Structures are given as structure tokens and as C-alpha cells.
Amino acid sequence: MKFAHLTFDHPPIVLAPMEDVTDLAFRLICKRRGADIVYTEFVSSEAIIRDVAGALAKMKLLDEERPIGIQIYGNKVESMVEAAKIAAQLKPDVLDINYGCPSKHVAGGGAGSGLLRTPELMENITRSIVNALDIPVTAKTRLGWCDSSLNILEIAQMLESCGIQALTIHGRTRTQKFKGQANWEMIGEAKKVVKIPVIGNGDVVTVDDARRMLDIAKVDGVMIGRGTYGNPWIFEQTKHYLKTGEMLPEPTLEERVEVLLEHLDLSIKFKGERRGALEMGKHYGNYLKGVRNVKYLKAALRSMMGYAEIRETIEKFISTAGYDEPGEAPETEQLSENEAINSEENLAEVA
Template sequence: MKIRFGKYELENPVALAPMEDVTDLGFRLICKEFGADIVYTEFISSEGLIRSARKSTQKLVISDKERPVGIQIFGGDPAVMAEAAKMAEEAGPDLIDINAGCWVPKVAQRGAGAGLLKDLGQMRAIIHAVKSAVSVPVTLKTRLGWDSNSITITEVAKICADEGLSALTIHARTRAQHHDGDADWDWIRRVKETAQLPIIGNGDIRTGQDALDMFRQTNCDGVMVARGAITNPWIFKEIKSLMRDGTLPSTLDLQERADTCLRHLEMEIELKGEKRALMEFRKYYHGYFHSIRNGSALRSTLVRLETLDGVREAIREFVDSSSSQVTAAAKTLTDA
């Protein structure tokens, strides 16, 4: 089944998941460059939006370069969610996504996020209120159920289809599992068999092959990657290449990783200013510089640096010394 978001018609799309403090504009643009077909903002509090809290409204910033892009909102009150959805719509997204999956107690225990899995009537009321408030497509992202004794995902899929949502994303774990244990993809397959709306599968895609396996095993209409994109932002390149012709592209070499990392950091600085961007960027260094010789030493240096020039210099020195080591090793081999 194709997924339609306004003028976008997507066949087997690969999405970057919404992730708090991770999927800001800079990171979304990098994942888009690597081939992500849909990207989402991190979740935004509906209460924060209607109070015009700066922390919430800042997260509404999107760019034409990342389309189609979804803005995700969360909350437990239908009227507040409707109001927040209208504000989100003004930012110009291609869709609005309702978060019905966040397990964190301060969200779920207040009846928002995964808390909605405990009260499907309230979930329907929220979907209805949001859908009626905006004219852009609306989607929902949720989990299998509150816990293993209350798997409600089939009912949720029915509610979403009845209310005219454009897609349902299933993170194949329960609220009780948080991020522990394995995602149970078989539930995605079972829901997909009867669902009357497109299903995006999510949970435990760490490699290109995982994405292919999820498509094949569940027959889902799209897949979504979260943690796998933090540890490997070019996972989208791998997935798209495998889907296209079954080949894996060569992994990024050190120079390409360094260039991408610096481009990403420069975007973040443009958005947030140098000081804040450098603090918040620390979580991304691992993704760019893991699985390489002396990568951990470079990362420990980078997280302590407080200027862009310092980061540029440290990365340049690292790349230069790594390539001189490679050249020396090649010379030793030739001489031998």
C-alpha cells in the first residue's frame, strides 16, 4: 500500500523516527541527505505549545529541504491537542503525528503518550480532535499495548483507520518494555493483515538487512529507524541501496565521516549558536567516529572542545595522522 501525505506518494518509505533531543533540524537534514524518505521532529508538548513556551515553539522549525516532514505532538487533552495541532500546522509540516507511545512516567502517567493505550476512548477523542482541527494529513505512532496482558494494537489500528489517519507507526514493544527485550515484529505482520491504513514498522532496525527483513517478514508499508540512525546516520544509504539492487554501498571512509560530521556541526551552530550547539553535539560524535582505529581517543578529545575551530583542528589532525599511518603501512608492505 502506498503512503500518501498530500502531494507525496511514497512506496516502501524509510523513515527517521522522532527522537527527543536527537532529531533536530540539523540531524534530520543529514539523514535526509543519506536517503531518509520521511523525517519527524522530536515530540513537542501540546501544553508547551499552547503556552507558547520557547522550548516547545523552537522545535517547530522545519526546512523545505527535508520534506516530507512530520511534526510530532503529545498530550492527553483533546482540546489542547487540537489547539497545538493548529499551531504546528502553521509551521508548514507535511503531516502531524500524534505520540501515543512515550513510556516515560511523567508523560504516560499523565494520560499522554503511551498513557493513551490505557484509555482507547480518550485516544480516539484525541485523534478526532486533532484530525478535525487541521487539514494536513495526521498519523499516529504507538506501541503494541500497555503491557503484555493488554495488547491493543489491532483495536488501535481500527480506530486510526476509522478516524481517517494517513498511517500508523507501530513500535513493536509494549509500554512496559520501554526499550528492553526484542521488538516483536510478528505483531506488525498480524496488524498489517487486516489494517485498513498504511502501517510503518519500527523497532530494532540496526542494519540495512534488518530493514529488508522487516519489510519481508511483516509486509509493512514503510519502516522507521531510531537508535540505528544515531549510531550510523548513513544507515539510510545502506537500506536504500539494498532495496534498490541488493548491494551494500561501501561504508563511509574517514574523510567522508569527518566532512559529514563537520557539516552537521556547522548546521547545528547556525541553528543554536556555537556554545549550545557544541554542548548538544556531543551525543553525535560516537556515530561519526566509531569502529575506527583510535576513534574513542578522538571522541574523548572532541567532547571537551568548546569552539568550532578547535573541533575542526582536532578532526583534521586525526584524519592527517590516520592517513599518514595508512601511507606508512602501505610503504612497509611495498618495501617488504
């Protein structure tokens, strides 16, 4: 399967761009566990051309994570072209255009999925960027603005005619945002009307979901977003299954903790102790699913910054807290309020 200039001997399993999630540390964690292509979170074209430090930081990439796409958004042709050129100087493997963000701030202002309502402007932006860059351009979009304007078939053909080299489709409308079920059949309809590779996206959280999406939509690859939270193994698990028909075992708690600590280490390395540790707050619960009373551990970790201190706290907590296999009913009751207070005291001890 060819994706832009890249060749895969299997349907690529791709990490979705996710704001405040797919930073360098998270991307490396997924890459090391089999993600075939990773993306930066979307970056504002206006911020890029104004040289805003935060925007430039979001585009920092490492060779280890290749192939990688930088994703940009905006709705002004000149700004988008200028921003795309700046992003291209950082030598990503592809430049991706966001035509899918549903937020009021972005879509409401006419960017992201807002451009599904102005296909001529979308076409102008896409063609201008493709013509201005010497790296492949891809795009990510939704099925349409709302149920009564499902224009993905026309949009997909129009984007292909502009020269994009792959298209990712999230099987929802803008109005749905993240509600309801992603419509994989409709992604499949769009796949039929273009020759470029189509990557299917939406509601893939298990290996079997990925297999079913490939079956139903006949897409060339699968992009996974929320299903990667605390679960970067989903990439190698899916690829192994597609190759052999066999399921890899789920990671043990020890393996989960090991990867959580690797993630923490990278986060601190790239963002410094304070910010790196703080930003890990949103990931702890995902890695430690099944650990009883994990909320007390999360609360205690909030004030900690050093890697060694956090590691020791996590390990001590886990050795006493108990654990229920994810998916199984808890064997024991959660702690009562008193026990919880004791648990917090215990944490204070180890901290």
C-alpha cells in the same frame, strides 16, 4: 505506495522522532542521505499552547527537509487540538500524534503510550485533531501497555476509523520500554487489519534488518531510530539495496569525518557556537566508531566551541590515533594509562 498525500515508488525509509536527537541539524543530515520522511522530536501540547520558546524552536522546519512531520503529545483534548492547530500553521506535511512514549513523566501522566490504557480518550483526541486540521494526521504507537493488554489490533482499527492517514507501530509494549526484541510479527498482524499504510519500527539497525522487517511484517515502510546514530547512510544504503539487490560500500573514515563536520556546522548554524558544539558531544563517538581511544578526543572536544578548532582537533587526533574497521577486532591494544595521558597532552598541543 501512498503515505498521506505523498507517493513513493518504494517503501519509504523514515527517520524516527527522537527527543534531543532529531533536531533540525540531524534531520537535514539524514534527509541529505536519503531519509524519505523525517519527524521532529515530540513536542508537549501544553508547552505549545503556552508559547514556550523551547517548544516552538523544536517545531522550526525548513523546506529542504520535506516531507516532514511535527509530532505532538499530551492527553487533554482541547490542548491537543489547540497545539495541533498551532503546529499546522508551520506547514508540516503531516501532524503526528505520539501514542508511544513510555517514560514515567509522559506515560505515567496518561499521555504517550499511557493512552493505550484509555482508548476512548485516544479516540476523542485523534478524531478531534483530524477534524480540526486541513493537513494529514498520522499516529505512532506501541503494541499495547503490557503483555497482558496487547490491544494494537483494536487500536489500529480505531485510529483508522478516526481518519488518520498512516500509522507507525513500534513493536514493543510500554512495559518493555526499549528492552527485549521488537515483535515484527505482531506489527504484521496489525498491518492486516487496516487499509491505511503501516510503518514498522523497532530494532532496525542494518539494511538487512530493514529487508527482513519488510518481509516478515509486510509493512508499507520502515522507520529507523537508533540505527541512524552516526549512520545516516542507512537510508540510501537500504533504498539502494531494495531497488537493486546490491549493497553499497560502507562509508570510509574520511566520509564519516566529513559528515560529522557537516553535522557540526549545521548544529552551530542553528543553535549558535556554544550550544551547537555542546550538543554535538553525543554524536562524536557514533561517527568515529573504530577510532582508537576516541574517548580522549571526546573529552578534549567538550571544552571547545569554534568550528575550526574542533575540526583541526579531530583531524589531528585521527591522523595519529589509528583506526579499526567497525565490526573487526581491534588490531592493537588500547592505550595504557600512561599513553593515554600522553595522548591527552598531545591533544592539548593541537588544541
